[in-house]
Amino acid sequence: MEFLSKVIPLTMLVFVISSMLAVGLSLTIREILVPLRNRRLVSLALLVDFVLMPLAAFVIAKLLRLDQPLGAALLLLGTAAGAPFLPKLAAVAKGSLAFAVGLMVMLMVLTVGYMPLVLPLLLNGVSVDPSKIARSLVLLMLLPLVAGLAVKARYKAVAARVGPLLNRASTLSLALMIVLLLATNIGNIVDLFGTRGISASILFLIGGFGSG
Numbered sequence: 001m002e003f004l005s006k007v008i009p010l011t012m013l014v015f016v017i018s019s020m021l022a023v024g025l026s027l028t029i030r031e032i033l034v035p036l037r038n039r040r041l042v043s044l045a046l047l048v049d050f051v052l053m054p055l056a057a058f059v060i061a062k063l064l065r066l067d068q069p070l071g072a073a074l075l076l077l078g079t080a081a082g083a084p085f086l087p088k089l090a091a092v093a094k095g096s097l098a099f100a101v102g103l104m105v106m107l108m109v110l111t112v113g114y115m116p117l118v119l120p121l122l123l124n125g126v127s128v129d130p131s132k133i134a135r136s137l138v139l140l141m142l143l144p145l146v147a148g149l150a151v152k153a154r155y156k157a158v159a160a161r162v163g164p165l166l167n168r169a170s171t172l173s174l175a176l177m178i179v180l181l182l183a184t185n186i187g188n189i190v191d192l193f194g195t196r197g198i199s200a201s202i203l204f205l206i207g208g209f210g211s212g
Helices: 002-026 029-037 039-063 068-079 085-092 097-122 130-154 156-184 186-192 197-211
Strands: none
Touching: 002 085, 002 097, 002 130, 002 156, 029 039, 029 097, 039 068, 039 097, 039 197, 068 097, 068 197, 085 097, 085 156, 097 130, 130 156, 156 186
């Protein structure tokens, strides 16, 4: 079990980097920027990510009287926007990959300044170092994405060959990561029953889908 726990960060690293590279190899900068000109859509997305979801996390934690660790975890989910899962979810849902990538990048950049300001207001005694957030986002997400875009712009044939391979690698690593997380945390998942943590998660997901 200890070995599996050590493999999880590796699978997560493979998923994030391969996903960002695959997305960059399949799009151009112009394709990413065009959907962001829709001011109404962008404004609504920002409203959901930076107002409604943090508010939902705070209200759910208070109403269900979650224990401090569970409440803190829910607030972290509510205030952290721009996850690397966005392009993958957009692809599965047959949505606009270009808009998903553009929105993801915008949310990542804004989150670097947003979390250090908002999270201490919601969690007493918490401080957030924006440099650490920015470092991980730049190294793991932005740089691979930019590298993919650069290859796509100069070597379209290479991008067409390598992109599908990286996309499959990201899907496989994501599936493996989920399996490993379930296998190594099954005891913690069982312990959540009776703590209202499951109910809070369901309500938060419903709120996210509804807002979307």
